[in-house]
Amino acid sequence: MANVVNKKEEKKNLPLKILLVLLACFFALPLYITIINVFKPTKVISSSPISLPFPPIMDNITSVLNDPNVNVFEMYKNSIMITLFGATGCIIVSSLAAYYIARMKTKLSGFLYVYFLFGLMVPYVIVYVPLVTMFNKLHLTGNLPSLIMVFVSGSISFSVFMYQGFIGGISRELEEAAIIDGASSLTIFVKIIMPLVKPCTTTVAIFIGLSMWNDFLTPLLIGQVKTITVGIYTAIGPYASDWGTVFAYVLLATLPVTIAYIFAQKQFIAGLTAGAIKG
Amino acid sequence: MRKKSILFVLPAFVIYTFLMIIPIIGAFYLSLTDWNGISQAYHVVGIKNYIDMLSDARLRNAIMVTLKITLTVSISVNVLGLFVACLLNRAGKMINALRSIFFLPYVISTVAISFIWLSILSYTGVLNTILNALGMGSVIADYIGNAQNAIRSICVIEIWRTLGFHMVLYLASIQTVPEELYEACTMDGGTGWQKFRFVTLPMIVPGITISVIMSIMTEMKQYDVVKVITNGGPGYSTETVTYNIVTQAFGNNMLGYSSAIAVFLFAIIAVITIIQLRVSRKMEV
Incomplete structure (x- = not known):
């Protein structure tokens, strides 16, 4: 009996969970932007800032590490x-x-x-x-x-x-x-x-x-x-x-x-x- | 413990006295002088610095900016924090993963966060590029270039940075509310909103108080975001009080005057801290 109630609760909460996940994704956007753009050249960042980095490049990091x-x-x-x-x-x-x-x-x-x-x-x-x-x-x-x-x-x-x-x-x-x-x-x-x-x-x-x-x-x-x-x-x-x-x-x-x-x-x-x- | 154990206190006492208490006394003394930090000579001018503060338009602006940021961020972060905490409280197994995501910005350095947001909000930044791509070129704005927008941007960054922290405070508060109270409310035919309004809200008043005070304290001392996003500009229109103190001292060499402003800020923060200590003591009972 208790199990049935729990399952009902779970189902009722599904829209809430989806809303929360969407909220968290939106919230995490600035972090996503940081991570993907590290691996893109600045030109690509300016033209398409939220696309995935294909192919990923390491130039940004190496140039920073090698800056005299x-x-x-x-x-x-x-x-x-x-x-x-x-x-x-x-x-x-x-x-x-x-x-x-x-x-x-x-x-x-x-x-x-x-x-x-x-x-x-x-x-x-x-x-x-x-x-x-x-x-x-x-x-x-x-x-x-x-x-x-x-x-x-x-x-x-x-x-x-x-x-x-x-x-x-x-x-x-x-x-x-x-x-x-x-x-x-x-x-x-x-x-x-x-x-x-x-x-x-x-x-x-x-x-x-x-x-x-x-x-x-x-x-x-x-x-x-x-x-x-x-x-x-x-x-x-x-x-x-x-x-x-x-x-x-x-x-x-x-x-x-x-x-x-x-x-x-x-x-x-x-x-x-x-x-x-x-x- | 024995009498000679007073030696236990000695290292902390010496470090704290020399690098904290003496500098504070020094600041009080400097606030009564016209020292510029360069010349050897300076004069004790009494309360002149404090009188000058009354007619200082730049300081008045810094106070207004600080108040605007404090008010906007405290209200938003507490309303949103409580809202997300209520949702999260019913998310079952997902609580921990989601909580960790929302809390992450709070552990990262504010300077780094400000640079992330600078890349999003500057005129050629991510946000405007996306708006352009979506054919919404007409709503493109300069989010940093003028004072009003820049202050709003600073608020958004601070809300984003501290939201997770306040959400966790609220989540902890909500989880202390006994389940029986909700059950009683259900028995009486209470709706979801009534449960929130008449059970949750009154039960978490101490948590709300702490959270609100915490956000006020953080924003009253705001410096890092302003430094990265606007550097106080255009002109000095987005300066906060702390920013004003630091620039007057180390940019304009007005060490005496800036110390007077710091003493003024200290007085305000001290009052808020005393309230905070009173409240948290009550909470422990």
Whole structure:
């Protein structure tokens, strides 16, 4: 009986499903346009922008990769270094700080919580002028490690907030047992807390990692480091109407993130929305 | 934990203080000066920058543009997001695949997305080529060349980019509504629309609030799309507040003045954040 009802429901939903698929196809058109046009010469793009690329050509991508003025691998290297070290660094310092704040119920820890949270209300654009001035004075412009530190500082508020909430929800019994066994705070943190907060680490890593990878203004203004996002912006400049080149750059900039997304859709969606709601 | 564990906080505290808090204090101080970023000398001019802001037509335009974009995008993205989420909620096994497609633009860099749309919307771009091919040459328009169209284009791009995100927020909200409430509504002879109006909508009010605030916050800080699509032009007609701050600071060397505008933006964002934190705290209860 239940089965029959379900089948009826299914049939009733068929028009809805068709509508949704059409909607999704329409929605995905800009992505389709990007993918097919990477493999067409600019002339063909201008005359027939939505036709399939037959025969597909690789000229756009090879010309971008071989352009002596543009070093795509250098851009990738910078972006990877920033994302990897920035996110890891931020996770380490923030989870440590959050552990203290979550476990110590003192006036100081209460103050520190508010102090770290303050960064969440700040539009980041406010710090650019002082930071650029600081970087110029200290001759740090173009220095990758200092730029990574800036990225770490920018994500500390969010990460502390997330970890504090998560650690606060963990029962203390395991820790208390470990203390009786004579374990140090650091051992407890590494061996007990960090494994327990893995879901939180996934969320934070995706949220701050993606924002670091995609950030445009920070690497452009502070440090003037060519990440992939800044790199394609400056590289496209002279070719803005050469659509083949534009699409090739767009593909290069989005491919790593898209591949990661395809393999971990659920984590990406959960991480970005959970992060947004709480942060 | 022991007393000496305060060392746990130290690395985060030092990095955050030096690269976040001190620069913020610096911005507040700079906003009271006439510093141009080049000369060594500068004067403390008090609140002069803030008074100048009142008569700054360019800033007033940037505020209007920001408000237009914020209003258009927040309304569209929330109405459409809720609509698609309602449809998707009944799509059975297809939910996950469709959800992933709608969400994809949200993970891609805004700069890359803007270039994709630039190729579609420019005068010789994809859209006009298709319109021409369909014999609809008369409706061809310059979607970027004049301010009004360009602002609309920026809105379309932002709606496309963030729709999936808001749809997922709504989908999560809708899925928390207990099935019994719908059944009760059916028993009372409720139609589909009545179910939506009297069951779904009241139950997802917290979700709506969060989603609306999120979209407002994102658009209030809009920069990337404007930078790629119009570069603020023609003239400065499509500048947003953030765009205005960055150009005044690094294009026109008005570091003191731009800091004052940044402080002004900070005040607005702070108020919205406090509302947001209040709301999300209520949600957890």
